[in-house]
Amino acid sequence: MDHKKGQQPHKDMKDSQLEEFRVSDAGEPMTTNQGVRISEDEHSLKAGARGPTLMEDFHFREKLTHFDHERIPERVVHARGFGVHGYFQVYKPMTKYTKAKFLQDPSIKTPVFVRFSTVAGSRGSADTVRDARGFATKFYTEDGNFDLVGNNIPVFFIQDALKFPDLVHAFKPEPHNEMPQASTAHDTHWDFIANNTESAHMVMWTMSDRAIPRSYRMMEGFGVHTFRFVNDKGEAHFVKFHWKPLLGVHSLVWDEAQKIAGKDPDFHRRDLWEAIETGNYPEFEFGVQMIREDEEFNFDFDILDPTKIWPEELIPVQRIGKMTLNRNVDNVFAETEQAAFHVGNVVPGIDFSNDPLLQGRLFSYTDTQLIRLGGPNFHEIPINRPVAEVHNNQREGYHRMTINRGQTSYHKNSLGNNDPRPVSQLDGGYAHYQEKVEGRKVRARSDSFKDHYTQAKLFWNSMSDVEKQHIIKAFRFEVGKVRSKSVQQQVVDMFANVDLTLAEEIALGVGVTPPKAKAGDEASGTTMAGGAETKASPALSQLRTAMSPATRKVAVLAADGFDADEMKAVLAAFAEAKVVPEVVSENLGMIAGSDGSRLEVMHTFLTSDSVLFDAVYVAGGEKSIAKLQGIKEAVNFVTEAYNHFKTVGASAQAAGLLSGSGIHLADPAATSGYLTSPDEDTGLVIRKETEDAGVFARQLVDAIAMHRHWGREMQMIPPAKRTD
């Protein structure tokens, strides 16, 4: 099972290790857990058909007992998550910086298991809530397991792990009524924020579109803390870890996110599952930012402070490898639920820094597994086993699987040849980086951690206008749900230190007094002197991200009589661009095109919804369009896609249907709905009567690649309020 000495791990190694534990019941007789075959599984053993159940019914007792114990405690945070397998390959040897073996040889595929998660909600909560996302990766390396337990936001709310329970108590449902579920839009969360101003920077991220990702496949990952790379000479670099999705960073819009939470609470896990099942493997590049040990104090922020980023423009991210996620789990409980990540699982070549948040996490992750997984042997659960061999003197405890042979289980010994024995660094023994540390025992925080606003401001300054609008609206939503006027006022006053306009906008939205303080005032904490990070970091805006039509889901609205030639051209262009079309119509079954060709309907207007798609294509064909125009849900489907700034493709024949959806094609006389024309709106792709279907199809694909058409958001003011 474990890989043999000298054998290098490869991507299938974890898979073959898991194979030993996989069970298929196909064609097998049913048995008890003792292997006794069962002849009857519907009726408990009774004294007479109407009599009491008998204690001796061992099958009944076993089945019920097992059922009664089928839950383990959910994770106290990150309870809702979804895990997948894959592999990692480094692009070039990183020998100069680290001796970690999985970062040396580009031909080696290191198996990985990744669990994505939300933070605040319970295990059954919805996927699309506003929240940070966990991005935890277990690398099964030749040197043992390395866990990178990160988030999709590069900073954290607090600077010292001692405050973590307070933070979590504040954002979880309030204790007296257990509301709200999976949401920070309530009093205790914002009370915590306003009274713990180190959270300002992370709150800017959670109020931004980053906290409502379109897909787990389209978000960045960050190790957050500063770690160390150590090479074979013992030289160290400070390092921050990044994951960069090849599909770019894309988000939902807030109205859509809330509706999806009801229409499909499993939206993100379904998206990931389907992408992998259809061979659209998510890919993430592994990035590192590095700082030499002697550069530690060269910056206007403390590199140990987890509420600070290292601006990419100051310290570039080098992309050093790629992770491909290519296999779904066989069983969610056995793999995802029992996966035990630990930020302290490092391998030779990777070490810690003194970030006080990281230091605290080193305690918490093992401790939490003891209660969740019921004892100290959770490393033996198949998903947690390293592919490297395990030898030590640890024995016994709940659920011990290994049958260790031999008389001795202590070190040092003479009876057992002193095995297993520690080995030197040359033989791969882990040696901690010899950092010089001295100081008094104090409960204190370094003064260099006291700037709470400069980088929050940097984030705000780096946003495009549309991203700023989203942040303002998110604040108004969240703080608007707070009942305490005092807390609302405190939040407004706090964020005046980030940006006065932002704070004024929040104040207006939630009905409290506009702030007096100016951004930059030292109302709380000191503001550090100028420098690049007080300006803007273009890398922080999502508008600069990679655009691709690949794997975008498009609803094809069609009915009998659709234009078969156009449909053929569009589906061919979609296939070429890896766009995923799904036909939506009134009823399931087959629909017939203008030439008699048949198309399978995948969803009806009842079983599906506009918010579950990235774009809508209304197929040409007068008969098909006329049919759809008479279905209220079909018209609403298009309206909603349009209102969520998605691409809408249709032939000019569909003008009537579009107009019912509030989209008036170049009709300056329109008196209601939103005035727009294909020329003004990059996301409205209209096929004119004479236009070649292939040209139309390619334009449609290009528009889908843009993801959203924000120009429309700026235009979306009802005509009555338009000043132009």
Ligand code: HDE
């Ligand atoms: Fe965690 N965190 N955390 N955390 N965290 C857990 O471990 C904790 C922090 C993160 O998919 C718990 O197994 C403390 C930062 C992820 O299984 C627990 C502190 C970051 C996951 C815990 C932090 C994270 C967890 C709960 C403050 C981003 C899910 C269940 C010092 C870098 C892993 C568990 C998975 C899970 C403690 C802060 C990421 C209780 C004490 C910062 C992705 O151990």
